[in-house]
Amino acid sequence: MTAGKGSIVKAGEAMGFKQLFDDDSSTYTYLLWDPSTKDAIIVDPVDIQVDRDLKEIESLGLNLVYGVNTHAHADHITGTGLLKTKIDGFQSVISDASGAKADIKIGPGDKIVFGSRSISVRATPGHTEGCLSYVADDESFVLTGDTLLIQGCGRTDFQGGSAEKLYNSVHSQLFTLPDETIVYPAHDYKGRTSAKLGDEKKTNPRLGEGKTESDFVEIMKNLNLSYPKKIDVAVPANMRCGVPDVE
Numbered sequence: 001m002t003a004g005k006g007s008i009v010k011a012g013e014a015m016g017f018k019q020l021f022d023d024d025s026s027t028y029t030y031l032l033w034d035p036s037t038k039d040a041i042i043v044d045p046v047d048i049q050v051d052r053d054l055k056e057i058e059s060l061g062l063n064l065v066y067g068v069n070t071h072a073h074a075d076h077i078t079g080t081g082l083l084k085t086k087i088d089g090f091q092s093v094i095s096d097a098s099g100a101k102a103d104i105k106i107g108p109g110d111k112i113v114f115g116s117r118s119i120s121v122r123a124t125p126g127h128t129e130g131c132l133s134y135v136a137d138d139e140s141f142v143l144t145g146d147t148l149l150i151q152g153c154g155r156t157d158f159q160g161g162s163a164e165k166l167y168n169s170v171h172s173q174l175f176t177l178p179d180e181t182i183v184y185p186a187h188d189y190k191g192r193t194s195a196k197l198g199d200e201k202k203t204n205p206r207l208g209e210g211k212t213e214s215d216f217v218e219i220m221k222n223l224n225l226s227y228p229k230k231i232d233v234a235v236p237a238n239m240r241c242g243v244p245d246v247e
C-alpha cells in the first residue's frame, strides 16, 4: 500500500501574491502561488506583458498551472493564448457563462487549486454576463475583475452588461465578504493598487452606503464613457482566450 499525497496549510500562512501592472490598458495581472510547492496561477495576464510575466515566474521559481481570466476583456488581449505556446501543459480558464473558448470552463462554487492553496469562484455578472470574482481560500483578498473597481465599478454598456445585475452581484457576492478582505481589481486609472472591502462598502460613490439600485442604474446611464480603443480586436480574440484564429 502507498500513502496518498497530502499537504498542510499552516494557519495564517499567506498565499504567495504579486500584483503586476500594464500601463497601456491600466490592467492589473496577479500571480498567486503556494509558498511550499510553488504551484502557481496567473490571473488576467496581458498579451504584451507575457515576457515580463515569464521573467517574474522564473525568478520566483514558480510552476505555472493555469491562466485564469475574470472575463473576456474589451480593452486588451489576454496573455493566456501566448502563455500556452510558452509553457507545456499550461491551461486557459474562463467562465462557462462568458461563451468563450478555453481549455477549462468554470462557474460559481468551483475552486481553482494550485498546490495546497485555492481560490473560489463567485459569479458576478453585470460588467459582462460572464464576469467572475475570485476569493482567496482564507478570504484575505478578492480579485474582483471589472465588477468592483476601487471607488468605482466596471461599465455596463456593452458585452451583455447590466447595471441591475452588477448592483446585485456586488451586494450579494462581494459586500457579503468580511470588511477586512482586500479588494484587488483588474484596473485602476488613478494609481491605486488595493482597497479594504469595508471602505468600499461605506464610500464607493456608485455602490456604497445609501446608494440604491435605482440610484446606481441612473449613475451608470450617465457615465458617457467612450468605447475602449481596442474593443473590436480584443473581444473576438478574448472569446478564444487569446489563441489566434487559424481559420
Ligand SMILES: N[C@@H](CCC(=O)N[C@@H](CSS)C(=O)NCC(=O)O)C(=O)O
Pocket (backbone or CB within 6 Å): 025, 073, 074, 075, 146, 152, 153, 154, 155, 187, 225, 226, 227, 228, 229, 230
Ligand atoms: N479608455 C480605455 C477604456 C476605459 C474603460 O472603459 N474601462 C472599463 C474597463 S475596461 S472595458 C470600465 O469599466 N471603466 C469604468 C469606469 O468607470 O471608468 C480604453 O480605451 O481602453
